Amino acid sequence: MKFDYVFRRATASLILSVVVLNATLLHAQTNAGPSYDDILKGFDDPGRWLTYSGDYSGQRHSPLRQITPENAHQLRPVWTFQTGTTTRGRGFETTPLIDDGVLYVTGSNNYAWAIDARTGRTFWQYRRNLPDDLTYGASAPVNRGFGMLGNSLFMVTLDAHLLSFDRRSGSILWDVELADYHVGYAATLAPLVIDGKVIIGISGGEYATRGFIDAYDPETGDRIWRWNSIPGPGEPGSETWPDDPEILARGGGGTWMNGSYDPDLDLIYWGVGNPNPDYFGDLRPGDNLYSNSLVALEAETGRLRWHYQFTPHDLNDWDSNQMPVLADIEWAGEPRQVVMLANRNGFFYVLDRVTGELLLGKPFTATTWAREIGADGRPVVLNDGSNGCLPDPWGSTNFMPPSYYPELGLFFVTARETCATFVPEEPQFVPGQASFGGVVFIDNEKGSGALRALDVATGDLRWEFTYPSPTFGGVMTTASGLVFAGDHEGNFMAFNARTGENLWHYQTGSRIWGAAPMTHILDGRQYVLIPSGTTLTAFALGED
Amino acid sequence: MNLEFSVKSKQTDIWWFTRLLQQGMVVFSLIALPGLVYAQEVNPLESDPRATRAGGALFRAQCATCHAPDAKGIQSIDAPDLTTLWALGDRTDASVFASIRSGVPGSIMPPHSFPDTEVWMLVSYLKSIGNASNTASIAGDAGHGAELFAANCITCHRVNGEGGSLGPELSVITAIRSRQALVSSIRNPSAILVNRYRPVSLLTRDNRRIHGTVKSEDAFSIQVMDSEQNLRAFMKADLQQLTHETRSLMPEFAIGILSDSDLDDLLGFLDSQRRNRAN
Numbered sequence: 001m002k003f004d005y006v007f008r009r010a011t012a013s014l015i016l017s018v019v020v021l022n023a024t025l026l027h028a029q030t031n032a033g034p035s036y037d038d039i040l041k042g043f044d045d046p047g048r049w050l051t052y053s054g055d056y057s058g059q060r061h062s063p064l065r066q067i068t069p070e071n072a073h074q075l076r077p078v079w080t081f082q083t084g085t086t087t088r089g090r091g092f093e094t095t096p097l098i099d100d101g102v103l104y105v106t107g108s109n110n111y112a113w114a115i116d117a118r119t120g121r122t123f124w125q126y127r128r129n130l131p132d133d134l135t136y137g138a139s140a141p142v143n144r145g146f147g148m149l150g151n152s153l154f155m156v157t158l159d160a161h162l163l164s165f166d167r168r169s170g171s172i173l174w175d176v177e178l179a180d181y182h183v184g185y186a187a188t189l190a191p192l193v194i195d196g197k198v199i200i201g202i203s204g205g206e207y208a209t210r211g212f213i214d215a216y217d218p219e220t221g222d223r224i225w226r227w228n229s230i231p232g233p234g235e236p237g238s239e240t241w242p243d244d245p246e247i248l249a250r251g252g253g254g255t256w257m258n259g260s261y262d263p264d265l266d267l268i269y270w271g272v273g274n275p276n277p278d279y280f281g282d283l284r285p286g287d288n289l290y291s292n293s294l295v296a297l298e299a300e301t302g303r304l305r306w307h308y309q310f311t312p313h314d315l316n317d318w319d320s321n322q323m324p325v326l327a328d329i330e331w332a333g334e335p336r337q338v339v340m341l342a343n344r345n346g347f348f349y350v351l352d353r354v355t356g357e358l359l360l361g362k363p364f365t366a367t368t369w370a371r372e373i374g375a376d377g378r379p380v381v382l383n384d385g386s387n388g389c390l391p392d393p394w395g396s397t398n399f400m401p402p403s404y405y406p407e408l409g410l411f412f413v414t415a416r417e418t419c420a421t422f423v424p425e426e427p428q429f430v431p432g433q434a435s436f437g438g439v440v441f442i443d444n445e446k447g448s449g450a451l452r453a454l455d456v457a458t459g460d461l462r463w464e465f466t467y468p469s470p471t472f473g474g475v476m477t478t479a480s481g482l483v484f485a486g487d488h489e490g491n492f493m494a495f496n497a498r499t500g501e502n503l504w505h506y507q508t509g510s511r512i513w514g515a516a517p518m519t520h521i522l523d524g525r526q527y528v529l530i531p532s533g534t535t536l537t538a539f540a541l542g543e544d
Numbered sequence: 545m546n547l548e549f550s551v552k553s554k555q556t557d558i559w560w561f562t563r564l565l566q567q568g569m570v571v572f573s574l575i576a577l578p579g580l581v582y583a584q585e586v587n588p589l590e591s592d593p594r595a596t597r598a599g600g601a602l603f604r605a606q607c608a609t610c611h612a613p614d615a616k617g618i619q620s621i622d623a624p625d626l627t628t629l630w631a632l633g634d635r636t637d638a639s640v641f642a643s644i645r646s647g648v649p650g651s652i653m654p655p656h657s658f659p660d661t662e663v664w665m666l667v668s669y670l671k672s673i674g675n676a677s678n679t680a681s682i683a684g685d686a687g688h689g690a691e692l693f694a695a696n697c698i699t700c701h702r703v704n705g706e707g708g709s710l711g712p713e714l715s716v717i718t719a720i721r722s723r724q725a726l727v728s729s730i731r732n733p734s735a736i737l738v739n740r741y742r743p744v745s746l747l748t749r750d751n752r753r754i755h756g757t758v759k760s761e762d763a764f765s766i767q768v769m770d771s772e773q774n775l776r777a778f779m780k781a782d783l784q785q786l787t788h789e790t791r792s793l794m795p796e797f798a799i800g801i802l803s804d805s806d807l808d809d810l811l812g813f814l815d816s817q818r819r820n821r822a823n
Contacts, residue, residue, distance in 0.1 A: 088651065088652040088653065089610065089652030138654040139610075141654075423613065425605075427605055428601075428605070439613035440608075440609075440613065441613055441614075442618070444618070487762070489763065502763075502764075507762070
């Protein structure tokens with residue numbers, strides 16, 4: 001009996017070992033998920049979209065050519081996914097990721113899903129149990145997407161945490177706190193995954209907070225480095241602030257929008273938001289670095305390599321949290337590695353991305369704040385906001401992603417023409433309460449929007465398509481000569497990238513706000529996806 | 545003994561029940577305390593003018609981004625006009641308190657965790673700028689006003705279920721617009737054009753001219769009510785012309801057409817209709 005028992009145990013162990021071995025072998029054959037090298041390859045495999053902009057450059061320019069200017073009018077909705085969660089006053093701002101036919105989608109209020117890209121049916125749904133005393137996260141309960149590496153997904157939350165998920169089950173692998181949401185922090189962007197690091201930024205510049213950019217270990221969630229967007233006392237940049245640790249500690253400088261990455265230079269490019277308080281500048285004389293700047297950080301260490309400040313001593317809430325777009329272009333007859341950014345202040349900028357040297361700064365809207373950048377690289381300011389007709393606090397454009405079409409040398413951006421009068425007022429600083437420092441009267445009669453094509457060599461307007469109201473929809477281009485864009489009236493549209501001719505539109509039923517399209521190919525069919533309101537819709541050419 | 549015991553036992557039971565009830569009430573009170581604060585009908589700061597001032601500062605810092613500095617709302621983000629909160633008589637201080645505290649589910653309005661005192665300050669401020677009682681100066685002959693309304697206005701304006709739809713419904717207009725604003729709108733209707741009643745002129749491909757008011761518009765289409773009060777929609781590509789007019793479809797009622805006394809009577813009629821509705 002005893003022998004029999006032992007024998008049975010041994011047999012069972014052997015069988016178990018074989019099963020485990022088989023499972024291991026089988027596992028080796030299953031999709032282990034995208035590696036860093038896969039993300040690095042960007043659009044080489046157009047069946048994948050593995051990072052917020054599709055690749056690290058931020059160009060949002062897909063090589064797919066199935067949908068063309070000639071057949072774009074045949075685009076049809078294939079499926080619609082209903083999120084069942086609403087966003088107060090903002091948008092469904094996510095960019096879905098796709099790998100192996102599965103879409104990974106985040107939604108408002110920290111919902112998330114894995115969705116079958118063929119049918120729109122879900123594999124799993126996640127909803128975070130959010131506290132009921134959210135601060136900034138309550139007024140803008142949005143999310144812009146996942147980061148992805150291997151079998152892990154990464155998402156930030158409205159209560160300022162970073163989560164790692166198992167992409168197959170939606171279960172949480174680890175959960176780390178980025179900052180204390182009670183005082184005004186929140187997080188909304190899509191984490192940027194680079195080699196061995198998950199990079200995130202933080203929201204909360206309307207509160208007495210201090211922004212930062214962090215790098216975390218994808219395996220453990222351990223923090224690798226932190227770069228503070230407002231310097232500490234005595235640190236470089238602190239000379240642009242009053243000599244007061246308290247003012248620096250609440251200096252704002254949110255880093256709430258995605259950045260881009262140059263793997264060869266190993267530099268991360270990231271925008272920094274407004275100083276706090278937003279409109280009342282008397283308490284913070286000086287340029288207030290690194291608010292309203294683009295910063296280039298060394299990915300390895302988080303050290304600042306260079307910065308350029310678009311709006312020194314900002315009084316208008318013109319966060320510079322726009323997508324920095326990396327490209328290699330010809331500049332004055334020479335090849336140049338540049339970073340381009342269309343800013344809330346109404347200017348389109350081209351900078352050398354190795355050195356930070358300003359190459360071009362030119363208005364792309366009717367901004368009355370300034371009309372030129374001086375020889376010293378600083379704006380020649382004409383209007384502080386008390387006279388009306390600057391861009392409003394939402395800006396000449398905002399975080400809705402633009403697109404760059406290298407073959408045409410055109411930068412496509414959603415432009416907002418607005419008019420506002422700023423009335424500053426000294427605020428009280430209460431933890432957890434916003435301190436805008438005044439109010440803004442927006443003249444709604446004078447608002448309009450446009451999709452604009454800018455020549456990156458000159459900043460000149462090549463063409464535009466106008467919208468009835470200031471729009472928050474993002475842009476994507478495809479190498480077949482198309483621009484896809486959304487507007488505030490809810491239209492999702494395709495344009496001829498060369499001429500601006502509108503080729504197709506579809507009314508989604510809700511404004512397209514903060515979101516930009518993405519595209520992928522599956523079973524030989526090219527899909528284009530756009531989030532709008534509480535829906536995600538997939539379009540493809542009609543099949544007979 | 546048995547009887548005594550029995551009685552004592554009952555008393556003990558009652559005592560314990562009472563104790564239980566008292567303890568239960570304490571627990572219940574603790575649970576229900578936030579609810580009781582919500583249910584408070586009267587603003588405890590109502591008679592304190594400092595509360596109104598402090599509420600104004602709070603409003604500008606915390607609410608103006610969505611509701612606009614003048615509290616009249618921002619249509620593009622569905623944030624409503626707060627100056628008319630009390631106008632229709634269906635809101636109380638307590639219900640406004642509850643909306644600030646809990647937010648409006650499914651809307652842009654989030655819950656707020658401000659201390660109760662600060663919420664009441666906001667209620668005080670909103671009430672101070674609200675158009676709750678600006679009709680005291682309206683004292684016309686409602687009977688004559690009704691005749692004027694039937695002769696001049698009813699084709700386009702609806703009051704308590706009767707009338708047209710080309711212009712805004714006027715059943716409660718005296719509660720949400722000042723007398724001065726109403727006089728201005730009647731004498732010079734083009735001075736302020738409001739959303740959903742902006743005039744437009746269209747010319748179709750087959751040369752039909754259509755006047756109407758814009759209900760909605762996007763880059764490709766326009767939805768209007770034409771001057772015959774039909775809801776109509778057009779693709780912009782199908783139009784020869786689309787002109788946003790600056791002149792309202794409503795005629796100007798100059799003093800030669802409608803005397804000051806007639807105008808008072810007309811407002812008197814409208815105010816009587818509002819009061820009938822409120823009752």
